[in-house]
């Protein structure tokens with residue numbers, strides 16, 4: 001099989017409701033799908049990056065630039081269309097993990113479709129379905145939050161994650177706990193909004209039996225997270241900080257986290273995501289699969305990853321309807337709080353062609 005090039009497909013999906021985090025409000029998802037074209041078939045990838053460099057330093061226009069000028073041409077001499085060769089071929093370029101991840105994902109899908117092997121089978125899935133959690137944004141009021149949580153619980157979600165920031169933390173958590181009881185699986189995500197000076201405020205979350213507090217401090221403050229963990233009872237989970245298996249090993253050995261949120265795009269791809277899973281398992285650190293408002297393409301791959309044995313906490317892979325009026329693939333739907341892991345070759349799903357009719361398409365050959 002020979003790699004001819006990649007089609008970069010960008011489109012926009014409006015969100016069913018604004019999604020507010022400590023770093024901004026998302027009202028639409030700028031989607032970048034990448035179609036790997038080989039002489040014997042194709043494969044699909046979805047890039048995690050947001051439109052703007054707010055969650056991480058990557059952003060959509062920058063990814064398009066680095067793909068067309070550096071990363072795609074660097075695959076010209078790939079000896080075979082095999083995903084494990086993509087990372088090493090791109091290693092000489094610093095950073096740009098989400099851009100690298102989408103190429104590896106598309107090549108992996110092409111390779112697996114050709115071999116007739118599913119993502120789940122290739123990655124080492126041990127479950128046919130996974131429990132689904134849901135991420136709930138910062139709201140205008142506590143009553144509005146409680147209504148949203150009630151609706152998600154009615155839909156069957158197995159776990160609630162609340163976005164928090166200074167000024168919106170203890171009060172919403174207390175209200176949710178009081179309204180829905182102590183058995184609700186509940187966690188929070190600060191997206192780096194606090195500093196170590198806020199340790200006292202974060203310790204006020206301890207009485208509410210949270211599963212974890214996700215990324216309370218800035219991405220690079222590993223020592224700060226270790227000190228914070230010494231001052232609060234709630235387990236610290238890292239997201240933005242964990243950019244590789246090495247970063248996971250360092251954070252765990254420094255006591256900076258007791259749980260890890262794995263996002264394949266953030267770490268450079270599904271193969272590194274599996275390595276992080278393995279490192280965490282070796283340290284008895286549970287992991288769960290995070291989300292980046294993916295379309296069904298990314299959801300399919302994340303469900304496969306979330307079925308690996310050390311993904312013991314519900315992740316953020318929710319139903320398509322959580323974010324989109326219409327997904328780019330047939331919708332992913334919750335059944336009794338769970339979703340099935342796709343079983344077809346590769347991702348097991350493809351975009352619905354007519355839904356990409358208005359998309360911007362750019363062909364980037366591997367050989368100029």
Ligand SMILES: CSCC[C@@H](NC(=O)CCC(=O)O)C(=O)O
Pocket residue numbers: 019021026055134135189191239290291292293294316317318
């Ligand atoms: C636009 S916010 C994206 C990053 C955020 N993701 C979520 O909260 C889950 C989003 C999803 O359900 O896909 C996180 O920091 O974990």
Ligand SMILES: [Mg+2]
Pocket residue numbers: 189191214215239240261290
């Ligand atoms: Mg997070």
